[in-house]
Amino acid sequence: MSSYLIRNAQILGGPAQDILIVDGLIEQIGTGLTADADVDIDAHGLIALPGLVDLHTHLREPGREDAETVLTGTQAAAKGGYTAVHAMANTFPVADTAGVVEQVWRLGQEAGYCDVQPVGAVTVGLEGKKLAELGAMHDSAANVRVFSDDGKCVDDAVIMRRALEYVKAFDGVVAQHAQEPRLTEGAQMNEGQVSGELGLGGWPAVAEEAIIARDVLLAAHVGSRLHVCHVSTAGSVEIIRWAKAKGWDVTAEVTPHHLLLTDELVRSYDPVYKVNPPLRTAEDVHALRSALADGTIDAVATDHAPHPAEDKDCEWAVAAMGMVGLETALSVVQQAMVDTGLLTWEGVADRMSHRPARIGRLAGHGRPVSVGEPANLVLFDPAYRGTVNPDSFATRSRNTPYKGLDLPGRVHATFLRGVATVLAGELVEPGELV
Amino acid sequence: MKRHLVSAADLSRDDALLILDTAEELAQLSGRAVKKLPTLRGRTVVNLFFEDSTRTKTSFEVAEKRLSADVINFAAKGSSVSKGESLKDTALTLQAMGADAVVIRHHASGAPARLAQSDWLHGSVINAGDGTHEHPTQALLDAFTMRRHLNPGLGKDLNGRRITIVGDVLHSRVARSNVLLLNTLGAQVTFVAPPTLLPIGIDNWPCEVSYDLDATLAKSDALMLLRVQRERMNAAFFPTEREYSRRYGMDGLRMARLPEHAIVMHPGPMVRGMEITAEVADSPRCTAVEQVANGVSIRMAVLYLLLGGATLADNHSTNTSEAAK
Ligand SMILES: [Zn+2]
Numbered sequence: 001m002s003s004y005l006i007r008n009a010q011i012l013g014g015p016a017q018d019i020l021i022v023d024g025l026i027e028q029i030g031t032g033l034t035a036d037a038d039v040d041i042d043a044h045g046l047i048a049l050p051g052l053v054d055l056h057t058h059l060r061e062p063g064r065e066d067a068e069t070v071l072t073g074t075q076a077a078a079k080g081g082y083t084a085v086h087a088m089a090n091t092f093p094v095a096d097t098a099g100v101v102e103q104v105w106r107l108g109q110e111a112g113y114c115d116v117q118p119v120g121a122v123t124v125g126l127e128g129k130k131l132a133e134l135g136a137m138h139d140s141a142a143n144v145r146v147f148s149d150d151g152k153c154v155d156d157a158v159i160m161r162r163a164l165e166y167v168k169a170f171d172g173v174v175a176q177h178a179q180e181p182r183l184t185e186g187a188q189m190n191e192g193q194v195s196g197e198l199g200l201g202g203w204p205a206v207a208e209e210a211i212i213a214r215d216v217l218l219a220a221h222v223g224s225r226l227h228v229c230h231v232s233t234a235g236s237v238e239i240i241r242w243a244k245a246k247g248w249d250v251t252a253e254v255t256p257h258h259l260l261l262t263d264e265l266v267r268s269y270d271p272v273y274k275v276n277p278p279l280r281t282a283e284d285v286h287a288l289r290s291a292l293a294d295g296t297i298d299a300v301a302t303d304h305a306p307h308p309a310e311d312k313d314c315e316w317a318v319a320a321m322g323m324v325g326l327e328t329a330l331s332v333v334q335q336a337m338v339d340t341g342l343l344t345w346e347g348v349a350d351r352m353s354h355r356p357a358r359i360g361r362l363a364g365h366g367r368p369v370s371v372g373e374p375a376n377l378v379l380f381d382p383a384y385r386g387t388v389n390p391d392s393f394a395t396r397s398r399n400t401p402y403k404g405l406d407l408p409g410r411v412h413a414t415f416l417r418g419v420a421t422v423l424a425g426e427l428v429e430p431g432e433l434v
Numbered sequence: 435m436k437r438h439l440v441s442a443a444d445l446s447r448d449d450a451l452l453i454l455d456t457a458e459e460l461a462q463l464s465g466r467a468v469k470k471l472p473t474l475r476g477r478t479v480v481n482l483f484f485e486d487s488t489r490t491k492t493s494f495e496v497a498e499k500r501l502s503a504d505v506i507n508f509a510a511k512g513s514s515v516s517k518g519e520s521l522k523d524t525a526l527t528l529q530a531m532g533a534d535a536v537v538i539r540h541h542a543s544g545a546p547a548r549l550a551q552s553d554w555l556h557g558s559v560i561n562a563g564d565g566t567h568e569h570p571t572q573a574l575l576d577a578f579t580m581r582r583h584l585n586p587g588l589g590k591d592l593n594g595r596r597i598t599i600v601g602d603v604l605h606s607r608v609a610r611s612n613v614l615l616l617n618t619l620g621a622q623v624t625f626v627a628p629p630t631l632l633p634i635g636i637d638n639w640p641c642e643v644s645y646d647l648d649a650t651l652a653k654s655d656a657l658m659l660l661r662v663q664r665e666r667m668n669a670a671f672f673p674t675e676r677e678y679s680r681r682y683g684m685d686g687l688r689m690a691r692l693p694e695h696a697i698v699m700h701p702g703p704m705v706r707g708m709e710i711t712a713e714v715a716d717s718p719r720c721t722a723v724e725q726v727a728n729g730v731s732i733r734m735a736v737l738y739l740l741l742g743g744a745t746l747a748d749n750h751s752t753n754t755s756e757a758a759k
Binding site: 268 | 543564638
């Protein structure tokens with residue numbers, strides 16, 4: 001194994017300290033540490049955070065390797081400061097059996113850039129009709145704890161109830177993509193002022209809110225854990241706030257893009273802004289930021305959704321939904337939450353590492369930055385200013401809404417169990433420094 | 435004027451009046467024995483229709499031929515758009531063929547805007563109707579028709595005229611383009627429809643909204659009917675044809691309550707019985723047929739101004755200098 005001495009890092013934005021990493025663990029923290037480490041890092045001006053954990057990543061393998069593979073996706077994750085990602089189940093074949101989730105998990109292990117925790121499908125083929133073998137996926141090497149039909153809503157109330165009940169047997173959680181299907185038939189963007197003017201099929205906020213309202217009641221009724229994926233409306237926030245006030249075990253995530261972008265951007269008809277759930281209004285963005293700040297929304301999750309160029313270089317109506325997000329997430333959160341004074345770096349660590357790891361029950365991640373803990377760390381430079389250039393991305397796809405935009409901050413280094421996966425902003429070849 | 439005509443919002447008041455005045459001059463042509471101008475000789479105009487529309491397509495085609503353009507009809511019907519490459523690939527093909535202008539009709543809102551903003555194609559893009567978004571040349575021909583009846587003369591606008599637009603506003607590209615253009619020309623627009631057929635957010639549009647047709651009749655200088663598709667009934671936008679017709683259909687009784695000078699307009703094709711009775715459709719106050727004729731003049735004017743030159747007066751010099759290049 002290797003050792004690293006990180007000098008003068010601001011742990012969670014605190015005073016500068018040195019961190020010594022040896023054999024995968026944080027061995028010492030202090031000032032003026034002297035150690036004969038393999039690698040010495042000057043971290044002056046850098047913030048040290050626990051390695052980020054994403055609850056919502058689309059890695060596309062198996063099936064759409066032209067968009068992303070486990071290798072390129074986890075490289076992108078490492079460049080974004082992530083040490084663990086949850087890989088969504090909507091692959092081809094669908095991750096609805098022990099075999100597929102084990103395959104994805106092993107591909108992650110082999111890649112070595114980031115722990116890949118597969119999410120199992122709730123229903124067979126994401127069809128919403130029949131429960132998948134949730135227990136077998138949990139019992140597999142992948143040890144699945146999060147189940148989701150993401151991309152599709154489990155809209156049958158009975159199936160949703162049974163799933164919530166069933167996963168209690170192994171402390172699982174159902175992560176719901178809340179989208180009432182009938183209310184969103186033909187929907188192409190947020191329903192509101194802009195959709196009316198553009199003549200694009202509207203996706204009303206109530207289509208999300210109605211499902212969340214139903215699901216929190218179901219979860220409360222059966223006493224189970226519910227996680228709400230990519231919350232996008234002010235009304236959804238109110239429902240989750242109410243459910244939490246009741247003491248129910250409901251958690252929620254928001255994407256970076258829903259914290260920054262609004263449906264006004266759709267006026268360009270540029271499919272780079274086409275995403276599910278859709279970009280909402282400025283009032284929604286405001287409510288989501290407040291909810292993330294006060295903890296009503298637990299986590300930032302990227303919903304990293306890579307698509308090849310041909311699926312976006314077309315007219316709006318036929319373009320695929322989704323945007324890549326792993327490599328820009330922390331910068332967007334800095335802009336939307338930290339630079340606005342809504343969240344401290346401690347808060348960022350909580351919403352992007354501690355809480356997502358707890359929701360996904362990932363034991364080795366989301367730990368405090370302290371002696372004896374596994375060295376899953378990210379060093380972030382908040383003062384960095386640069387223009388987003390998708391050509392420098394590690395992800396195989398380029399569908400980012402931030403191309404050419406100035407976003408603050410940059411990941412300087414990422415460590416997975418004491419081994420650097422990124423140094424000086426560049427990927428480290430596996431084995432190079434081990 | 436901008437290079438493209440994608441939205442009625444692309445037109446300033448001056449642009450709009452220039453188009454109307456130019457159309458007025460061009461309209462005189464149709465009375466002549468030889469209906470052709472050499473203006474667009476050597477220029478290639480492509481009619482790219484992803485959606486059937488014999489009326490609009492024919493209207494554009496007649497306009498193009500009267501201006502002596504080389505016309506290519508590119509029927510994209512049947513080509514696969516499920517993967518989305520087809521618009522881009524088609525555009526690249528047209529670019530390779532040297533299209534100076536592309537007249538596009540598409541079932542997807544925003545397809546012309548995407549074409550205009552992309553680097554797929556360098557010619558002018560003219561929106562001939564996109565999804566439920568816009569149909570700017572239809573709005574221009576409607577305005578042209580209204581001006582002729584309500585405030586005739588070159589340089590005149592529609593200031594203070596009250597226009598009532600009735601029917602399926604939610605799905606109507608004609609309505610969206612009309613509200614923008616009519617505002618630019620100073621008219622006051624009132625939309626009348628059941629609440630299910632009005633878009634969310636219409637309260638912020640530059641118009642009035644009413645659910646009650648009868649209440650608006652007496653104060654309308656022009657009443658424009660929008661086509662209501664029968665399949666909307668099955669999607670629960672309204673209960674039955676009969677109920678729609680009773681509440682929002684135009685019949686003789688309602689026509690009698692319009693001011694003397696008011697006209698009844700319809701973009702066609704008309705659904706007789708449900709939205710308009712034969713009595714109204716065939717009355718001299720209904721301008722539906724006249725609108726079709728005006729459509730050719732308007733489309734000539736748009737093509738002429740986008741491709742040919744600034745005004746008819748310098749038509750000749752523009753043409754020769756173009757030819758010399
Ligand atoms: Zn989703």
